[in-house]
Amino acid sequence: MIDLTNKTVTTISNCDQEPIHVPGTIQAHGYLLAINPQDGTVTHCSRNLTRFLQLPLQEILGRNILHLFPQHRDVLEERLGEKGQSSGLTLRHDDVSYHMMTHRSAGLIILELEPAVEDHPETITVPELLSLIKTPGSLVDLCDTVAKEVRRILGYDRVMIYRFDTEDHSGEVIAECLADGMEPYLGLRYPAGDIPLQARALYVRNTIRSINDTGSEPVALFTQPGDGTGTVPEQLDLSYAYLRSVSPIHIQYLRNMGVGASFSISLVKDGQLWGLIACHHRTAHHPTLGQRNTAQMIGILLSSQIELLERMEQSAESLATEKQLNALLHFFEDENRFGLPALVEKPELLRMAEAWGVAIVVMDKIYSKGLTPPSDATLRLVEFLRQSSFSTKGFSTKNLAAHYPAAKAIEEVASGIIYHPLDFASKDCIVWFRPGLVQTVTWGGQPDSRQPNNSKGTLTPRSSFSAWQQTVRDVSEPWSDAQVQITARLAFALRKQLRTLHIQQESDQQRALNERLMAVNEELENINWISSHDLREPLRKIQVLASRALSKDSHNLSEVLLDSINRMQVSARRMQQLLDDISAYSNISAKQNVHAEVDLNSLVQEIFIDKADVFREQQAELKVEELPEIVGIAFQLKQLFLNLITNSLKFSRPDEPNLISIQVTSPTEEAIEAFGITAQNYFSIVLRDRGVGFDPAYSRTIFKLFQRLNNEPDGKNGTGVGLAICKKVMHNHEGLIWAESTLGVGSAFYLIFPNSRLL
Template identity: 30%
Template sequence: MSSRNSSHIPLDLSSCASEPIRTPGAIQPYGMILVLEHGSLTVKARAIARAEVLEAYGDPLGHPIDRVLGGALAHCRPLLDAMDAGTTQFLGAQAIGAHGAHQVLAHRIGEDVIVELEEPVAGEPGSLEDLYPSIRRFLEAIERAPTLAELCDIAATHIRQLTGLDRVLVYRFDEDWNGAVVAEDRNDVLPSYLDLRFPESDIPAQARELYRQNRVRLIADNNYQPVPLVRAAGDAAAPPTDLSPVSLRSVSPVHLQYMRNMGTGASMSVSLLREGQLWGLISCHNQQPRRVPYHVRTACEFIGQILSLQIALKERALGVEQRIARRAIQVRLLARMAGDQDFMAALGRDQHSLLALTESAGAAIVHRGECILHGECPSQPQVMQLVQWLAAQQHEGDLFFTERLPSLWREADAFADVASGVLAISISQVHDSFVLWFRPEVVRTVRWGGDPRKEATGMLTPRTSFEGWKETVRRQSLPWNAVDRDAALELRAAIVDIVLRKAEEMAALNEQLLRSNKELEAFSYSVSHDLRAPFRHIVGYSELLWASASERLNDSEKRFLDTIVESAQSAGTLVDDLLSFSQMGRSTMGQISMDMTALVEDVRHKLDMEYAGRSIQWQVPSLPRVQADPGMLRLVWQNLLANAIKFTRDTPQPMIEVGHQRSDTEDVFFVRDNGCGFDMRYVDKLFGVFQRLHHSDEYEGTGIGLANVHRIITRHGGRTWAEGEVGSGATFFFTIPFATGDNL
């Protein structure tokens, strides 16, 4: 497809997926590029937007880098010589005659070195440091964001403030590469796209791969005239030049027409990656043509990288929490099955856990011709007919799942209201034996940005309608996620090992626990490897910069360095606490009879330094002995007492009371203080990971302590809760169930 931009030329959409977007042979007209041969650094191709540059300095083709553009780039030769393949390097700002200070970047692609000079934008920041206050405000805001949705909202708001563009969207891909707008910040110039979906064909696979490799892309004017890449005579027959990393690279005419149809004169995108894969985009639009300066784009790229890390961290943490909860359910099911040869009856005795294992509305157990139903299910004849169909299907492994069963098997339309979704595990190699879970039809309305059913055929322009188009989705359930599928597979392994093969009960349980430990160890390693090292590098290089250049830095620059170090150290602490939290679920429990009074006094003594110089009134009565793990209970008291000390810091006459009550089945312990308290509207957040009700500037901490308390007490079979009032203190309760004979 030609790179020349002409709105009247028909565009062949059938070839868009294979268009050579990496080698367009042209650039956008906002600067120039020089393609050099790496060995000699001689110019073998060039694209120069302004004819007066050629008039002033002559054609650079065939000349070494030292002699082009009046020798303006001669000092860059050592840096260009040393570049490794596949790297990009910022070479600073360089004045080119009367045309102002150009931002200079160099890209090494194979044996080509591409020098890119981008023209200045009026009023642009002089450096990235000028934008640091805006970046810092973003970092402070995301520290307080408890959910993924709020993270995306914050990013959209801050990037629009940085760029001044009319609309900023956060766009997330689904498993089929359809996109959904999950956050938006805009003025009234462009319409809202919030919650709209866009089909996979809007961003073809090769374009997505380019987004994955290049984090930022800018199209400043949808009607620009491309500047062709002119080659030296000796290179005329060489393969097309790969311009993938070049910011000025010209884009597809189809995309420019797409922008015109959208009513956007300029667009910019920032890629969001999760574990190296494209998660989504921050997509920015402006009604009129507009150039976003280089340093502003760099700041937006930094925000995109931080947002990507936060997305990965929150999704991983949520996934681990969900898996831990499912394993607790699985343990209850296995306990029911222990010692029972009739596993069907054993599973049925805890119907709630069987359904909760995969968050289903119904389940069926089919074994040796017998069928037992639980919850909302198709009839027994329908389930048996489904099992026969499943047994005849060719699917990978011992798991089958779909949220669109009627579209795969016509007979399922008769019971789609209760079983549009099915998740099934095969539990025998000899008989048609299955455990099946069902999810009902969820009728929902999906809003698309234009009708996704319209297909482009022949010589057509891109679609012209972006009006919200509503589609009513029927005969589909909520999808089965990886946690659902893994929970089902782990239960299958337990059934096969414990019941059908009659393996030793403890050996099978240990296998499941080992699998759990390996996954948590892999998570811990991933966090430590992927997150801790970058934070150490930030601290280390900042300290090296301080040591080598502190005498040349002014007070503001020193403060910037201090803030970077403090932020990186804070993030490192968050990672360490998360590792501790994940390890808590893996540690073994050794329960013994222990003196709770002695434990509290010992913990209080070790916390002396926390309140040195303060006068705190303590009330610690005699507490009963309990049956518990002493190391874990020590951590519970340490967290609760340390919190009480911390949150009474500003109280004139602080008082901390440790107390005890007893019910028919458990001991109830509490820690009460008269500190700053909390709003009971947010009590449900207290024991969650990274949940904080006070800003870190007021009270230090990472939000892991109470989550550890909750996990430890839950492992002991107890409960945790809290009561409080703003300005009047708080009380935190936990229970330890009686061991046999304790309540006599």
């Protein structure tokens, strides 16, 4: 057999992780068995069952539950078939009455038995209970009434109603009813560590919790070694067990308070633990099943009333803040008046949150009103908020320093904030501020007085619960749910307004840019007209006069003058070529030509015929594989291939015949990486030659306008426009151009077209 007692030692470092739902023990006043519903065998049991059944544990574990309780076979068979939790059934065993409760946990049926206690004479009917809960008045008045009634029904020495702070999870006693001679705890606050997170989770799952005798020792649970299949868990989850034992640290906590028994009723709102009805007794106390059921009903009804009262308060507050919001929304609609400087001056902006200050941060510029931190401190705070988990959903707190230590320096203006982002990619946001209040908090004992009691760090709960006062300066008045929600709506509206303004500004900028581009285009067209017409006539006259001087008067001219006229004529021819190329480049426009089906094979053949004399003169060869038909502008595509073929002929090696080849292939890996394209969406037409080549470092710059290399053959200096025309043609055809070369070996030009161009 295996003793399941949880022997984990609670220390400073692990107290918030103590597995209190699997203690491996139960309270001593009852008995527990776990049953496998598949075959009815007992998988776990409490040690004290040996006394109850007069059998050793070895004969209980593994045995069918119906054999252990043959006289209750019908009842047990019915319970084994139920899916939920059952209670209220009374059995007799050895002339003693027992209450039996069952529920399911991890596939097992947990059966609990406890001696039946005679019901308390003080009871309450359902109509009386409803009348009690509906008593008009404030929340505190209602809690006072409920505390008195719970004490009358359950008979405990002290009944407190305890409310948790939604932010720091500390608790405050807001109502109390107690017996004579008891020290009052009304108004005292208790730190969150008194009820750690795992305990809060259990209070939500199981809304009734009874500790009948803090002086009794817990009873261990036992099980048999597993069969290795994992179908039966070794440890039992007792989250829903009434008899679940208590953490030793909590038992000591209660003993230090002089408590012999405790009882709690969970108050749950919106699925969260709002508070507790906490009952204490100076001696052991055993509430009856009827009392527990009544207490559970009181807890449910009080929880519903708390939710109703808070919603009514929130609704009333929302109506008031709604007026402030509507005034601001009307202001947003006035395009002539709206602006961030004007917005922060609107008094409704502060009133809607009952804030002391507000700051709107847009593009690192701050628009503020009221009591706010200095600009540099505001920007540092906003940067912290932007980088935190609050950056997308907004954030509100009454104690900023608990999240942002640097807030200590600005607590007089910014202890409490409501923050809403206006743009998730920048610091743009709106923040409301409240100053810290100098207030005295009265704690039930010093909050941080839990200390390790030995070198191993095991915890000793505090032993003093006398009122201990603390002055707090960095906590503001708390923000209400209505204020957080209404400011979120304002932030949403402001976010939309800023986006609209941004789009309008971009539209205005685009319009202004388009107007500038139109003016520049007109200017370029004038320059193109001048270069195409006005400059050609004086250039022609220079060429004519130079030719006439060389042909008629050359014998009367000196050699120096003849050389100057020759150089002038060469320069004039180069200028003429430059004007022709500029004109050709300017005329390459996608809008001025119609796209049609183009047979590239016929197009290249026409170029070869036009250049046949040059091919024969250089003994060059043109080898063309089958090329596709594409959709394009025939004139531009002819310019493209003409420039590339002419370029290859121009840069032939004088000592070796040139071979120019054209074929269809896939884009190279280098081109794919350079342009960020996918190979399956493009095809390439590559033109290769055996010319002089060029330095690969220039593979991109050669396509720039007027860009020339230093390896051009004598007498064949170009204008640096031809390859720029090629690039412009490819751009007009949604394509790309890429070059690879090796000096002294040759070059390859890749024309990369999208597959959508293929017919």
